[in-house]
Amino acid sequence: MSASLPVKAHQLTHLQRLEAESIHIMREVAAEFRNPVMLYSIGKDSSVMLHLAKKAFYPSPPPFPLLHVDTTWKFREMIAFRDQAAEDARMDLIVHTNQEGVKQGVTPFTHGSSVYTNIMKTDALKEALTKYGFDAAFGGARRDEEKSRAKERIFSFRTENHGWDPKNQRPELWSIYNARVRKGESIRAFPLSNWTELDIWQYILKENIPIVPLYFAAKRPVVERDGMLIMVDDERLPLAPGETPEMRLIRFRTLGCYPLTAAMESPAATLPEIVHEMLIARTSERSGRLIDHDEAGSMEKKKREGYF
């Protein structure tokens, strides 16, 4: 994004402003906290966040590790992509799994999506944050995603138990962030707060940011359940009697655990096609996430309990 116009006449574009704001937030966290970490979920927002982190600290590598909470149910392509991304960024990668949950055989099928998410994602995340003593954790959440996120501060305070109190958030004025926490308390920092889904895609396109191939259309094996297309990523997906995976041209608008992430039928195989398709879409991105449908206010509830 080099300035070719005469300096005085030049104004920052919308994306340049968003980029600069995110970089400012990341530098504040790196400068003020003892032990920050970046939550890396491998999705497109994480890819943008990681790209911005490289920009923020260049020529230094980002001065914090990446943390991936692995539920063991991520798409295989996501895991391969994750390892490559960390290596390219010259960052340490911490992978954490709730071993207790694995031992108890918690899966999306046996315990339902709500209990599963709570144990394998929320508990696992809290466990990892406590284990490594992180006092700040970056998340790629955006305010346009969901109603309770629209209310959240950029520096969002968490108690010792990783809980969020939405009714008593710290006032947050200008671009001055209060980074003070006591031992055990922490901050979730959201550098992408003011980005929209369209901004994310436009930025990926403009900056040529690598994303997991699952976002692009390809023929993949799927089964249809309650009107949702679920990809059969490995042999662990239990098939109902008579249920046979079929190859369909699909892609994903959002990525998570494969049994809980619905695909969409789409021929969009390039970034411009994806962005174009997004613009004419009539459903919001989180509609592909089964966990949000559990109950009204479910995201707020999860966040209070420590979910990102």
Place this chain on the structure above:
Amino acid sequence: MDNFDPAAFAEYLSRQERKDLLRFLTCGSVDDGKSTLIGRLLYDTKLLFEDQLATLQKDSAKHGTVGEDIDFALLVDGLEAEREQGITIDVAYRFFATEKRKFIVADTPGHEQYTRNMATGASNADLAVILIDARKGVLTQTRRHSYIASLLGIKNVVLAINKIDLVGYSQDVFEKILADYNSFAHVLAFENIQPIPMSARFGDNVTQRGANLDWYDGPTLLEHIEAVDVRGAETERPLRFPVQWVNRPNLDFRGYSGTLASGTVSVGEELVVAASGRKSTVKSIVTYDGEKENAIAGEAVTITLTDEIDISRGDLLCDANQRPEVADQFSAHLIWMHDDALVPGRPYLFKIGTKTVPGSVTEIKYNVDVNTFQHLAAKKVDLNEVSVVNLSFREPIAFDAYADNPETGGFIVIDRLTNLTVGAGMIDFALRRASNIHWQAVDLDKHRRGEAMGQRPAAIWFTGLSGAGKSTVANLVEKRLFALGKHTYLLDGDNIRHGLNRDLGFTEVDRVENIRRVAEAARLFVDAGVIVLCSFISPFRSERRLARDLLEPGEFVEVFVDTPLHVAEKRDPKGLYKKAREGRIKNFTGIDSPYEPPERAEITLAGGMAAPEELADQVVEYLREQGYI
């Protein structure tokens, strides 16, 4: 994809790129319809997805307050408590775009108790939409929110006179409310007030003209916010670059990362570190996308300089010809945001830009009545009150008046114990320039250290007979200085004799050596910027002269605690006089060894005549008069 036209799409993207961004907030009293207005904007600009509409219809049936219609407020009131109570507690951010502009709107709460959340939303807004319920007219919250929006520097206001349908679309009501509003708003710092009669519920004058409002020929809300010019003058202001993070990937690279708060910077330009006065020249402007020749306000870059000078987080790099002020005492406007009132004298942390400094409010000049804008005498500032105060920071900082540059003039107040953000402020002007401003760079020395501690370092030397009350008074002085936030240390026989001077006895040679070591130790403390209190009998003028000569003129304050021998002997706290009279201690001052009273002590205290507290006050008063504290 059948209908995908790459060329048309590229053209679309480039149009998106060129769009600018307007950030605005909606505010006003409870039930004026803020959330409904935003819901209507999102709905009419077709920014709602089908699944969101379905959820909304479901929620409307459950929580809705408008009968069978869609309750748009439920779109933005995202918290459970908000939906249950039908109120807005915290600011919600919403995003929408039209062909002309992108928008981020902050929907802020109307209840007085959530004013701090309204201020949060207002601090980043270019424009305020102030809603008024046409049935109720101007309310206290209308005035409060107008005042705070103006205080935070918002220049553009839309006065949305809403629910006009409920007053029969009456032009008279509209005109009356407008006149009412203008009667107080003229004292505020708004540059442009656009009044619009509106019905958010039915969509009149939100994105489309209202069929029942023929008498109104102004713009609709959307027309106005698409066209209004809010471009700030950030790039025209002098360069301000707060250093966020020192970037040192290896020994060969030392860069300063930050975001230009204002102005522009170019390679080869001379910069100055505001607080230290050190100058250097921009060697390069580094970004991930390559080096740049220049950067403008709002850009996040890393700057390298041609000289190795001492710069760290919190420093402000500036245009060498247009420097900010440097001071440690200010007059400022303050919005208080916590249930516990602001108390003058209590230490808080102040974060301004990337710098955090300890300090306190030294005086509340007055509170502002947000209804009448009158000045009220006050001893404290309660939650949601606005006050004009004097501030004292522990060290000088570089700043601009908030009106000149919000980025370098706005600050937050943090409670040191709870770590909560308890207030926000805007600097108006410096009360006095920081003493000893180093426009010319100097090495780090005792003056700069003392300056950082908000004091002039000195050795306060208490001399007098044993039992004269030296240590008692010195202790009290130290407590008073500590309470004032000064950095002090007390040297006396107890902590010196048991450590540093453990090897010394009471022969004349040892006693001289004792004082010499104490004086050297005092000199080190002064060099560290500290006010050091020394309490020693030090009976001989020559010893005290030795101590005085080790320090620079003005750094040695001799305090003669002039207590008559009979009074001291009567006190005899350690029973030493008794032992001396009995001959069990030799060379005891006042008995068998002389005490040489000072000839020109800076302070002489009449020991035995006044209470130690009173004597301590005399010392503190002297230090204040002479500018040590």
